Amino acid sequence: MTSENGIHxxxxxxxxxxxxxxxETESAPPGLSEDSIRLISSKKNEPAxxxxxxxxxxxxxxxxTEPKWAKVSHPPIDYQGIIYYSAPKTERRPKSLxxxxxxxxxxxxxxxxxxxEQEMLAGVAIDAVFDSVSVATTxxxxxxxxxxxxxxxxxxxxxxxELVRKYLxxxxxxxxxxxxxxxxAVFSDGSFCYIPKGVRCPMELSTYxxxxxxxxxxxxxxxxxxEEGSYVSYLEGCTxxxxxxxxxxxxxxxxxxxxxAQIKYATVQNWYPGxxxxxxxxxxxxxxxxxxxxxxxxxxxxxxxxxxxxxxxxPSVILRGDSSIGEFYSVALTxxxxxxxxxxxxIHLGKNSRSTIVSKGISAGNAQNTYRGLVTxxxxxxxxxxxxxxxxxxxxxxCGAHTFPSIEVRNASSQVEHEASTTKIGEDQIFYCRxxxxxxxxxxxxxxxxxxxxxxxxxxxxxAVEAQKLLNxxxxxxxx
Amino acid sequence: MPDVILEIRELQASAAGKEILRGVNLTIRAGEVxxxxxxxxxxxxxxxxxxxxxxxxEATAGTVRYAGNDLLAMPSEARARAGLFLAFQYPVEIPGxxxxxxxxxxxxxxxxxxxxxxxxxxxxxxxxxxxVQLLDVDADFLNRPLNAGFSGGEKKRNEIxxxxxxxxxxxxxxxxxxGLDIDALKIVAGGVNALRSQDRAMLLITHxxxxxxxxxxxxxxxxxxxxxxxxxxxxxxxxxxxxxxGWLEEPGDRIFAPKVTP
Numbered sequence: 001m002t003s004e005n006g007i008h009x010x011x012x013x014x015x016x017x018x019x020x021x022x023x024e025t026e027s028a029p030p031g032l033s034e035d036s037i038r039l040i041s042s043k044k045n046e047p048a049x050x051x052x053x054x055x056x057x058x059x060x061x062x063x064x065t066e067p068k069w070a071k072v073s074h075p076p077i078d079y080q081g082i083i084y085y086s087a088p089k090t091e092r093r094p095k096s097l098x099x100x101x102x103x104x105x106x107x108x109x110x111x112x113x114x115x116x117e118q119e120m121l122a123g124v125a126i127d128a129v130f131d132s133v134s135v136a137t138t139x140x141x142x143x144x145x146x147x148x149x150x151x152x153x154x155x156x157x158x159x160x161x162e163l164v165r166k167y168l169x170x171x172x173x174x175x176x177x178x179x180x181x182x183x184x185a186v187f188s189d190g191s192f193c194y195i196p197k198g199v200r201c202p203m204e205l206s207t208y209x210x211x212x213x214x215x216x217x218x219x220x221x222x223x224x225x226x227e228e229g230s231y232v233s234y235l236e237g238c239t240x241x242x243x244x245x246x247x248x249x250x251x252x253x254x255x256x257x258x259x260x261a262q263i264k265y266a267t268v269q270n271w272y273p274g275x276x277x278x279x280x281x282x283x284x285x286x287x288x289x290x291x292x293x294x295x296x297x298x299x300x301x302x303x304x305x306x307x308x309x310x311x312x313x314x315p316s317v318i319l320r321g322d323s324s325i326g327e328f329y330s331v332a333l334t335x336x337x338x339x340x341x342x343x344x345x346x347i348h349l350g351k352n353s354r355s356t357i358v359s360k361g362i363s364a365g366n367a368q369n370t371y372r373g374l375v376t377x378x379x380x381x382x383x384x385x386x387x388x389x390x391x392x393x394x395x396x397x398x399c400g401a402h403t404f405p406s407i408e409v410r411n412a413s414s415q416v417e418h419e420a421s422t423t424k425i426g427e428d429q430i431f432y433c434r435x436x437x438x439x440x441x442x443x444x445x446x447x448x449x450x451x452x453x454x455x456x457x458x459x460x461x462x463x464a465v466e467a468q469k470l471l472n473x474x475x476x477x478x479x480x
Numbered sequence: 481m482p483d484v485i486l487e488i489r490e491l492q493a494s495a496a497g498k499e500i501l502r503g504v505n506l507t508i509r510a511g512e513v514x515x516x517x518x519x520x521x522x523x524x525x526x527x528x529x530x531x532x533x534x535x536x537x538e539a540t541a542g543t544v545r546y547a548g549n550d551l552l553a554m555p556s557e558a559r560a561r562a563g564l565f566l567a568f569q570y571p572v573e574i575p576g577x578x579x580x581x582x583x584x585x586x587x588x589x590x591x592x593x594x595x596x597x598x599x600x601x602x603x604x605x606x607x608x609x610x611x612v613q614l615l616d617v618d619a620d621f622l623n624r625p626l627n628a629g630f631s632g633g634e635k636k637r638n639e640i641x642x643x644x645x646x647x648x649x650x651x652x653x654x655x656x657x658x659g660l661d662i663d664a665l666k667i668v669a670g671g672v673n674a675l676r677s678q679d680r681a682m683l684l685i686t687h688x689x690x691x692x693x694x695x696x697x698x699x700x701x702x703x704x705x706x707x708x709x710x711x712x713x714x715x716x717x718x719x720x721x722x723x724x725x726g727w728l729e730e731p732g733d734r735i736f737a738p739k740v741t742p
Contacts, residue, residue: 435557451576
């Protein structure tokens with residue numbers, strides 16, 4: 001039966017992606033030092049400039065302290081207890097899917113991403129990152145004909161060092177923040193994507209990250225460069241093995257859009273959220289930033305955040321080019337003891353640049369959900385516009401929704417709009433739906449999908465369907 | 481004689497711990513249109529909500545049989561699936577979902593539980609066109625978020641349209657006439673009349689007689705202080721309109737009844 005009381009009856013949900021894969025891995029001992037960084041760099045056979053950069057980041061990191069301003073709380077993280085390098089043991093890098101360990105492939109199938117099928121049917125090129133190394137990259141050759149480079153970050157370091165050197169750290173410098181510095185020092189792998197001038201990438205590029213080995217911190221690094229007049233749409237999905245202890249995930253993503261280039265970046269984040277008592281779960285401390293470097297360039301972030309014990313993440317856009325466009329569409333769902341502090345920054349430097357922020361926070365159980373946003377329009381950036389819409393939905397009366405918007409406008413010709421609301425799913429809405437023959441759960445799912453539709457609309461179709469299902473699954477037992 | 485659809489016996493019910501219905505008796509057969517009239521606080525909306533199974537409205541004594549089943553034992557959605565429809569006095573807004581999407585979800589939920597195949601988008605839209613024509617309504621609002629920003633008239637029309645879609649066995653219309661101007665009232669009444677049929681029973685719950693100028697009921701009942709105190713034909717509504725409710729009050733029974741000038 002549904003009632004105000006029934007709504008907050010949050011049942012413990014089983015995390016469907018929590019299986020572990022038994023596979024031999026090669027891991028470094030836990031701990032962080034210049035030696036462990038040298039080990040990572042040498043394992044990856046990196047050129048000297050990379051090692052130098054890592055060490056500089058590490059030395060800077062040592063001078064920094066963990067940020068405390070986010071509205072989250074957790075016990076202290078033991079950075080010396082983390083394994084910073086772990087890789088499946090294979091003789092050599094696989095050249096094609098046929099050479100990929102069948103156990104790995106089975107894992108991916110279990111996660112719902114049949115590489116082979118997708119290769120044939122969906123036309124999705126997937127760069128799958130298993131723990132710290134990339135195990136399979138499909139469609140690479142097809143893309144190469146167009147001059148598109150889509151590969152593991154470590155491969156890009158080997159094969160395109162000039163591009164890596166030119167762009168790495170230009171959007172998120174290693175000194176940017178505590179977790180970005182940590183990532184810069186120890187990042188193991190990630191995706192690299194380069195779209196040459198005037199090329200429209202003919203398919204959605206997709207990376208599937210997965211944390212498997214226990215105790216491992218995953219520090220991936222992604223770099224996407226869209227040259228003049230190019231276009232790329234990139235998807236990222238995440239799940240993690242269920243473990244009793246917390247796992248740290250500190251990623252960095254950098255996007256660079258040159259004149260008239262467009263980058264769409266979508267994330268469905270479903271890392272293990274921990275159990276209903278807050279045991280275990282991933283700490284998702286991520287720095288994502290894009291720069292609209294050229295005129296008329298455009299970057300949009302779309303994120304559906306349903307997992308992780310703690311999410312600390314602000315995908316941002318620096319609008320340097322005149323008439324450039326930055327967009328942020330977000331659904332963040334927190335249940336049980338999850339905490340999310342997420343939002344965006346839109347920094348307007350270019351004239352007539354425009355930004356849109358649509359944030360939907362859903363909170364249930366004992367969860368805390370925070371939107372934190374910054375819109376800055378500098379003095380010379382005349383004629384800019386920002387529209388921010390920030391809505392929170394509460395299920396039950398033990399959860400919280402918080403909004404911290406900051407707006408700084410330093411000229412008189414720009415316009416900023418901010419719209420915010422906090423609502424509860426009402427008994428009257430649920431009764432209305434039930435009176436039309438829908439179950440309580442269907443009713444909640446309809447109301448939620450309605451609440452999120454502006455964000456789901458930004459996702460490619462299959463992803464939108466997935467995201468909807470994910471929300472419903474994560475809220476099963478919340479109502480009824 | 482046609483089948484009995486709804487049989488209410490000595491129904492007592494409370495809302496928020498307060499006794500509202502104090503022994504209601506009512507029998508409705510297929511094809512009949514009944515009107516229950518009453519002043520404010522007489523128990524009209526409680527009756528509608530108890531029949532629809534809204535939480536917080538509790539039957540404390542008596543029985544309600546619906547198409548041979550114990551209605552009070554059924555959860556709200558099961559009643560809806562069995563063909564009981566309530567047109568709400570205050571339809572809720574659900575932003576972000578179009579009326580069309582909502583209708584499709586509701587219709588397919590009913591079809592599924594009746595063992596029918598769910599309608600795909602094409603068949604559904606064909607049905608939409610047909611029903612919209614039948615009701616002669618402007619269908620613009622179908623593509624707008626459900627009830628969000630609708631005028632009072634649009635909300636009520638939307639309720640009637642949903643009724644036409646879901647093809648109920650028993651339709652309860654709760655104060656469907658309240659807040660409507662005369663044109664909207666005519667449209668709503670036209671819809672109700674178009675949906676009258678041999679198989680369908682209707683229960684109109686209303687404060688005023690004016691809806692009954694357009695939808696002529698077979699029976700009229702007056703609800704006062706949680707009891708049906710008078711039943712009759714359509715002429716009863718006219719007498720109530722002329723004389724108010726005061727002449728129907730039982731002496732010493734003025735707990736909820738407001739003062740009405742005789």
